[in-house]
Amino acid sequence: MPDREPKIVGFCCEKHGIDSVDLAARSGRQYDSSIRLVRVPCTGRVDGTHLLKALEEGADAVFVLGCLEKNCYYDTGSIEGRKRVAYVKSMLSEVGIEPERVEMFNASSSMSWKFSEIASNMVKVAARLGPIGSRGGGR
Amino acid sequence: MKRRVQVVICRTCSGAADVLDVDRLLRVASDAPYVGSAVIVNYACNKKSISEIVDDAKSKEVDRLLLVPCSKKDVSPTLFQAYVKKAKMNEFLMETVDLVGEAALPHRDDPARAQAKAEAKLLAAIARTALLEPLHKITEDMRTKNVVVIGAGVAGVEAATTAANLGMHTIIIEKSEKKLKVPGVMMTKSRVISTEGHAGNYSLSIEAGEKRETLECAAVVVASGGDWSDAERRFIDAAPDSKPLYQLDRDVSEGKTPDGTVIIIDTPDPEGARTAAQDFAWEEALDCAIEIRKKSPATEVYLLFQEMRAMGLAELAYKEAAGLGVTFVRYDAKRPPEFDSEDGNRVTVLDMAQDETLSIAFDALYYASVSPNPDNIAIADALRIPMSPSGGIRRGSIQRGPVTTLRPGIFVCGSAKFPKSEGMARLEGRAAGLLAAQFAAAGEVESGGSVAEVAPEKCSACLTCVRTCPYEAPFIGVAGKAEIAIQMCQGCGMCAGICPSKAIELHHFTDEQLLTEAAVYLRGDF
Numbered sequence: 001m002p003d004r005e006p007k008i009v010g011f012c013c014e015k016h017g018i019d020s021v022d023l024a025a026r027s028g029r030q031y032d033s034s035i036r037l038v039r040v041p042c043t044g045r046v047d048g049t050h051l052l053k054a055l056e057e058g059a060d061a062v063f064v065l066g067c068l069e070k071n072c073y074y075d076t077g078s079i080e081g082r083k084r085v086a087y088v089k090s091m092l093s094e095v096g097i098e099p100e101r102v103e104m105f106n107a108s109s110s111m112s113w114k115f116s117e118i119a120s121n122m123v124k125v126a127a128r129l130g131p132i133g134s135r136g137g138g139r
Numbered sequence: 140m141k142r143r144v145q146v147v148i149c150r151t152c153s154g155a156a157d158v159l160d161v162d163r164l165l166r167v168a169s170d171a172p173y174v175g176s177a178v179i180v181n182y183a184c185n186k187k188s189i190s191e192i193v194d195d196a197k198s199k200e201v202d203r204l205l206l207v208p209c210s211k212k213d214v215s216p217t218l219f220q221a222y223v224k225k226a227k228m229n230e231f232l233m234e235t236v237d238l239v240g241e242a243a244l245p246h247r248d249d250p251a252r253a254q255a256k257a258e259a260k261l262l263a264a265i266a267r268t269a270l271l272e273p274l275h276k277i278t279e280d281m282r283t284k285n286v287v288v289i290g291a292g293v294a295g296v297e298a299a300t301t302a303a304n305l306g307m308h309t310i311i312i313e314k315s316e317k318k319l320k321v322p323g324v325m326m327t328k329s330r331v332i333s334t335e336g337h338a339g340n341y342s343l344s345i346e347a348g349e350k351r352e353t354l355e356c357a358a359v360v361v362a363s364g365g366d367w368s369d370a371e372r373r374f375i376d377a378a379p380d381s382k383p384l385y386q387l388d389r390d391v392s393e394g395k396t397p398d399g400t401v402i403i404i405d406t407p408d409p410e411g412a413r414t415a416a417q418d419f420a421w422e423e424a425l426d427c428a429i430e431i432r433k434k435s436p437a438t439e440v441y442l443l444f445q446e447m448r449a450m451g452l453a454e455l456a457y458k459e460a461a462g463l464g465v466t467f468v469r470y471d472a473k474r475p476p477e478f479d480s481e482d483g484n485r486v487t488v489l490d491m492a493q494d495e496t497l498s499i500a501f502d503a504l505y506y507a508s509v510s511p512n513p514d515n516i517a518i519a520d521a522l523r524i525p526m527s528p529s530g531g532i533r534r535g536s537i538q539r540g541p542v543t544t545l546r547p548g549i550f551v552c553g554s555a556k557f558p559k560s561e562g563m564a565r566l567e568g569r570a571a572g573l574l575a576a577q578f579a580a581a582g583e584v585e586s587g588g589s590v591a592e593v594a595p596e597k598c599s600a601c602l603t604c605v606r607t608c609p610y611e612a613p614f615i616g617v618a619g620k621a622e623i624a625i626q627m628c629q630g631c632g633m634c635a636g637i638c639p640s641k642a643i644e645l646h647h648f649t650d651e652q653l654l655t656e657a658a659v660y661l662r663g664d665f
Contacts, residue, residue, distance in 0.1 A: 005252075005665065009657055015538055022210060022237070025244040033246040033256045036263075036660040041589070041648055044607075045632030047641075050653055057658045073536040074631035075525060075545045075609040084636065109538065116245075 006034045006126035008061045009054040010118075013043045013077070016067035019109030027112040031119035034126070042066070042074045043081025043104075051088045051102055060126035063103045065118065071108060078106055097132055100125050143175030144268050145201035146261075147192055149183035152209030158243040158250050159257050164207070167258045173269035175201040183208055184215045193225045203232035205268045207261065211235045229273035231588060231647060236264035252665050259663025267656040274646050277587040277625060281339045284308050284582075285356035286575045289331060289518060293561055294553025294568035295362030296321055301572030302360075307579050310354065312345060314514065330514070331521040334359075337626040338548035339584030343521075357579035358548045360571045361532055363518055364564075365509030365554035374506050377478035378486075381504035385561070388423050391430045396438060399502030401431060402486060404443040404476065421449045423560050424507045425456040432463040440465045441499060443488060445472050468497060509558045522549055523611060531556045542571040545609060547629075548584075550575050589647035590628040591635050595620040597642035604634035604643060613643075 012018050018039060024031070036059075040046055043066030054062045064085055066078035082104045089099035103122065107114040146168040150161055161179060168177040176199035180188040183206065196204070204222070208214045214235060223230045238257045246253035286302045288295045291313040299309040299321055309323030316327050329347035336342045343354045367383050374381040384403065390396070403424045421444070428440045442465060449457045461467065469491045470476060476488035487498045511530035519526045524544045527533040532551045535543040542552045552571035553564035591612070593604075598620040604613040605621065612627035613634055621642070623634070632645035644650070 007661055009661065011653075015536070019538075022212075022240045025240040029245060030248055031245050033242070033249065033252040033665060036256075036259070036657070036663075037241055038263075038653060038657050038660065040632070040653065041645070042631035042633060045636045045645060045648055047636045047650070049650070050657070053654050054657050054661070057661045059657075059661055067536065071536050073538050074629065074633065075535070076607075077609075077631055077633055080607065080633050080637065 004131070006060045006123060007058055008034050008036065008063070008119075008122050008126055009059040010035055010037045010063045010065055010122075011040050011043065011046045011050060012037045012065045013067060013073075013081075014039050014041050015073035016071070016107060016109045017043070017065040020065075020107035020111050021115050023109065023112045024115040029112065029116040031116045032123045034123055035119050042072075042077035043084075044074060044077035046081055046084055048084055048088045048091070051085070052091075055097075055101065055132060058131075060129065060131055061101045061103070061122050063105055063118065063122050065105045065107060065115075068106045068108045098129050101129060101132070140273075141175075141200065141202045142173055142269050143199070143201040144173050144203050144205055144265055145192070145196050145199065146171075146174055146177040146205045146207065146265065147183060148177070148179045148207040149181075149209070150179050151182045152213070152239060158247050158253055159238065160254055163254065164238075164257060164261060168261060168265065171262055171265045174265060175199045184213075184218055186218070189218055189222050190225075193222060196226045196228070202228065203268055203271060204228065204234070205264055206233065206235045207238055208235055209239050210237045229275075231274040232268075232271050234264065234268045234271065236260060255663065255665030259660055259665060262663065263656045263660035266659040267652050270649075270652045270655060272646065274588050276585050278583050278585055279339065279626065280583050281357045281579065281581070283355045283357055284579050285310060285354070286358050286360065286572075286579050287312060287331075287341075287343060287354060287356040288360045288362055288572075290314075290362040290364050290553075290555070291317065291319055291321070291325065292362060292364035292553065292564070294364065294555070294559075294564040294571070295360070297565045297568030298360045298362055298550075298552055298572035298575065299323055301569045302576040302579075305573070305576040305580065307357075307576045310356070331518060333521050334523060337584075337586075337624070338546065339578075339581075341548065358550065358575035359522060360568075360575050361518060361522065361524075361544070361549065361551040361555050362553050362568060362571070363512045363515055363532070363555040365558055366512045366514075367509055369510040369513075370506055370508060374504065378480055378484050378501075378504045380484075381506060383509075384423055384427070384505045384507035387427050387505045388561075391427050391434075394434075396431045396435045397503045398435065398438055400439045400441070400500065401428075401503045401505070402441045402443060402499065402501045403428065403505045403507055405445060405507055421447065421507070421560070422453045422456065422562065424505075425449055425453065425460050427505075428460050428465045429456060429463060432460070432465060441468055441501070442466070443468045443470060443476055443486075445470060468492075509554055511557070512555065515555065522546070524549060524551075525609075527557070529557060540574065542567055542574060548575075548578055584626075586626040586628070589630040589645065590625055591623045591630070591632060591643050591645045593621045593623060594642050594644065597640045599640050599642070601639060603637055603639060607633050607637050609633070 072078045085104040093099045242257035286307045288299045303322035311325045332344040550571040552567035616622040635643040635645040
């Protein structure tokens with residue numbers, strides 16, 4: 001469905017995550033506007049239900065963006081975030097939804113180039129897969 | 140609660156060079172549910188605008204504010220604290236939304252979509268703001284102005300001196316019997332056994348000789364330093380007469396220069412079992428090499444290293460040393476130099492730059508690397524702070540600062556983290572001393588606000604939160620249900636995210652607030 005812009009939700013941590021987004025914006029990087037960012041204090045706050053609910057509300061893809069694992073503001077937060085994402089991925093593949101729709105990313109606040117890469121990655125995934133169920137998968 | 144939102148759009152900043160149509164944003168905001176008042180001000184970070192906003196808030200009877208500034212970080216906190224005070228609003232009912240960083244700047248090429256995105260983002264932020272709850276912070280007085288410094292090495296003494304000069308009462312805890320003239324108290328032959336309490340009011344159990352004491356303190360500085368004895372043992376086996384670099388540094392400063400061929404090496408381990416690159420005393424190594432070459436040009440100097448880390452102006456020393464004929468040999472961490480002491484001292488090493496194997500007969504070997512202090516394990520255990528895989532004390536995220544640890548009020552400096560040169564250790568000691576003094580001088584410590592809370596009726600006491608929290612805030616209370624120690628909670632919400640019974644809620648970032656924001660944002664088509 002080329003006439004529909006993809007919808008992507010990103011849960012983004014308030015520490016390094018949002019700083020890298022801010023730096024990307026302020027250093028003039030452009031990315032697709034389909035990305036909708038929701039701030040969380042730490043990616044460890046993200047719960048499987050948040051990701052699933054976002055997909056249910058119409059998101060084509062969801063990602064979580066946190067600090068680098070070795071430099072997380074809350075020490076183990078982004079590791080917890082990665083585990084939740086992995087769990088949701090396994091849940092999605094069980095019900096026949098492409099697990100690539102959910103992804104975890106890490107960035108440090110000085111990585112201005114990182115966020116536009118993440119955005120274009122997720123937009124590609126969302127454009128390839130289309131809305132959930134559009135390729136005969138899903139229930 | 141009224142749940143009436145005042146939306147304040149800053150014209151100067153939120154428009155982002157005419158990408159967004161600010162007047163349309165105002166119309167969108169005015170028509171949104173829960174909005175009691177929507178205004179545009181020309182420049183929000185301005186005292187006059189603040190009083191205008193406050194008057195508007197009072198006349199429209201709103202109880203919360205959504206500010207559309209340039210970015211959350213650029214908003215002047217003092218000005219808006221004044222706003223919160225004047226408007227008699229709870230500080231947690233003030234929210235900001237960054238339309239510039241998330242819509243205007245990154246989608247400058249497509250203003251129509253940027254505008255649509257900004258509108259959707261604004262609606263999502265309004266929906267979130269409407270759901271915010273008033274929260275309160277707790278202030279607790281610190282019982283003491285004590286700063287405890289663990290270790291009386293270079294960094295520790297510097298930290299204690301700095302903190303003492305700022306009026307703190309410092310206590311140095313030193314394991315050996317060494318006596319030093321330092322400000323404050325010095326406890327020799329003592330060590331920390333355990334910690335209770337939280338930032339600002341730590342209570343340490345100290346073993347001093349035979350006695351056990353409890354020590355109240357506001358802040359702790361860990362300066363356990365490194366341990367040369369491990370490297371000493373290993374190098375004496377590989378090359379007898381080898382010495383640590385600080386020995387060479389002392390000799391050279393006293394005018395004694397070694398003769399023959401001198402090798403300075405960075406590895407902590409001649410067998411190559413531990414070859415992680417060390418951030419260590421390259422500055423000192425370079426200075427020594429330069430001095431030796433200047434004073435006795437007949438002495439040949441080789442610097443064997445994995446990675447050159449002469450930072451800042453020390454880079455000039457690198458150049459000078461090269462000019463004086465010091466030979467730099469870069470080796471691969473996977474192929475450490477091999478020592479042979481059978482017929483004279485000899486080292487064989489593959490020079491990566493030349494791709495050539497060198498065999499150097501030497502007269503003196505100096506190792507510039509210090510191993511982590513084995514006592515770090517006990518210290519980390521006692522203070523409940525994490526360690527790094529290399530055996531040092533792990534510093535907190537760089538956003539907390541370079542000498543911080545995971546726990547507020549506990550600082551780490553010098554070689555306790557990883558090997559440091561003497562100058563760097565002194566500098567870090569000063570930094571840690573300053574921060575600890577600043578922390579203790581506040582006299583009170585704030586907690587609460589956006590913290591986690593357990594709904595006891597849902598809790599099944601599965602201990603998941605207790606195991607997950609890096610701050611050890613959750614515990615099982617007398618009722619057999621999890622509870623959160625507010626003073627310990629840092630508001631990351633890991634417990635709320637992982638709780639299988641969904642019994643924990645993180646204030647200010649509740650499931651309802653996050654999901655509503657996402658749902659409203661997704662309703663926007665752009």
